Amino acid sequence: MFNTVLIANRGEIALRVIRTCRRLGIRTVAVYSDADAHAAHVKAADIAVHLGPAQASESYLRIDKVIAAAQSTKAQAIHPGYGFLSENADFSAACDTAGIVFLGPGAEAIRTMGDKITAKNAVSQRGVPLVPGTKDAAMSNESLVTAADDIGFPVLIKPSAGGGGKGMHSVFDPADLPTALDTARREAASSFGDDTLFLERLVATPRHIEVQVMADAHGNVIHLGERECSLQRRHQKVIEEAPSALLDEATRARIGQAACETAKSVGYRGAGTVEFIVGADRPDEFFFMEMNTRLQVEHPVTEEVTGIDLVELQLRVGAGEELSLSQDDITMTGHSIEARIYAEDPSRGFLPTGGRALDVVFPEGEGIRVDAGLEAGQTIASDYDPMIAKLIVHAPDRAAAIARLDAALAASAVPGIVTNIDFLRTLIGLDEVVSGNLDTSLIDRLDEDQLAHTASEIDRQIAAAAVLVTGGRAGTDLTGAITAAHLPQNSGTASAWGKPSAWRTSRPDFRPIVELSSGGDVAKVETIVVDVTIDDDGLWHALVDGVQHTARVFSDARDRSIWISSDRGVFAFTRPQADTSLTPGLDGAEVLAPMPGSVVAVRVESGDHVEQGDPIVVVEAMKMEHVLTAPAAGIVTVTAVQGVQVGLDEVLATVVDEAAAGAASADAGADTSTAAQTAK
Known part of the structure; x- marks a missing residue:
């Protein structure tokens, strides 16, 4: 077994690998970018090596820097995690050249399976069933448009390299295919x-079923x-579970065997996943x-x-050991469900968010596991x-697992960052999910x-x-346990303090008005809370209309926000700034950046006439493109510049009514004429 392993990744997967290595007594090396200098995986590893700037292309994706880090720390093996260099054939080959074990398959297997067209040709030789589609590599857009007529609509555009849903587009109308191909090529090239x-x-009504395989260097292949x-x-997984509620035992055996045949087609080594598509109306066909x-x-x-540590198997296979498990040794007990927690806003089309985690709260207990790489204070x-x-x-059956997941999500919160936690609770409570009647378009139909x-x-x-x-003071910090020192000690006023650990209004009919913004809507809240007590754990107990309610309260002075975390969910409120006046100038409808990102395309020029819904600007964030459209018809003025980074809610363009724009132009001409006469 190795004595030192470098993890060429970040976040929760780096921590996950470190956990198994520590149990096996293996020394670990973390790598990090400028953005991750204080990240949890950096602190957890025995050694940490700096790679470069925040941009992945200059840090986590630099093969030379990762290899150099392994050599300088005398790492014998590199675990790539997922994403970044994990499916990069050149990286696998570079490890071999440097005499370092790549904890994954050989370069040739990665190349074959990394090119989905070549992969299909390979697995078809082993009798694995394929979806009808194109088979030739490097087809032009024109050739793909022609081929689509033979395949039949709707079609799915897929990049030959990579995964994770990036570059994938469903096309139902032949007229939309050329534009979708252009977008998919840009996304694939970027990612x-x-x-x-x-x-x-x-x-139709597809279900995504995948099979875990493990293979050693001695020709043994099993599925788990x-x-x-x-x-x-957007082709990105949100909830995953094992086993599938769709398959019967006969189909389970056949799909598992097909996965093993897929691995054998390329002489596979290590952990891998074979993905299948199954029609919900024909569950025996994959x-x-x-x-x-x-x-x-x-x-x-x-x-x-299964009770099997897959990272440990990766390490043992990488060290040359033969698999100690046969197919007959693999059994599945109970039911397990995973919920992915994203920094994204489901109410805004699942757009990525950001921010600083004021706290990170996850539950513990029987049947609950949390894999996370986020700490309080991290941005x-x-x-x-x-x-x-x-x-x-994990629970004895699927119904119990859903109930346990709902309870665990209810006890989870990351105040300071808008996440999908509350949406996940809504999702797993849908009748279709509870009954197991799933398909890959279910979320899109919400x-x-x-x-x-x-x-x-x-x-x-x-x-x-x-x-x-807090007396309305923006600088008051409510993060963590709140003590009497945080509470004002005034008396004889409309909001007097009864004692250091609690607040009660001096008049039962006193209802102060507090202005708060939530979800973009500003409201004047008539306060009917008459009693607040904060216990030693920082839990707020508020008496509202005679009913006691509990919550945790967090404050971020930088953006005047207050976050409420309760069994009802996690909600952000912002105190409006004192100066709310609009910038003087011609009124117009603004196109705002819905998240921090980079402008990758500008579809119009200033002065163009646009109709409502016309594409204006394309912003890329977290390797996904987002097309921003005109909110109304009129004349557009573009302030966005291709290739420039933009912030959340930054104005990228403004669309004004055509008549108003003409009037403004006429006024400007009159002013110029008057100035010219004055000069004479």
């Missing part, structure tokens, strides 16, 4: 350095059961989609139902993937009400009370 695309027929990954948005030549984000659910930026944690549960995240009146009242408790 994987390869813009090769191919097409597949889009399977399947995972259901059908709950997705088609090969791709093979991910690495450990998957969702590997914990397989570990929970989430747009440099990397928005996933910040994974919450995994309406605005199901995606909305609106604070209750109780949460507004507690937020207003928090403003009164």
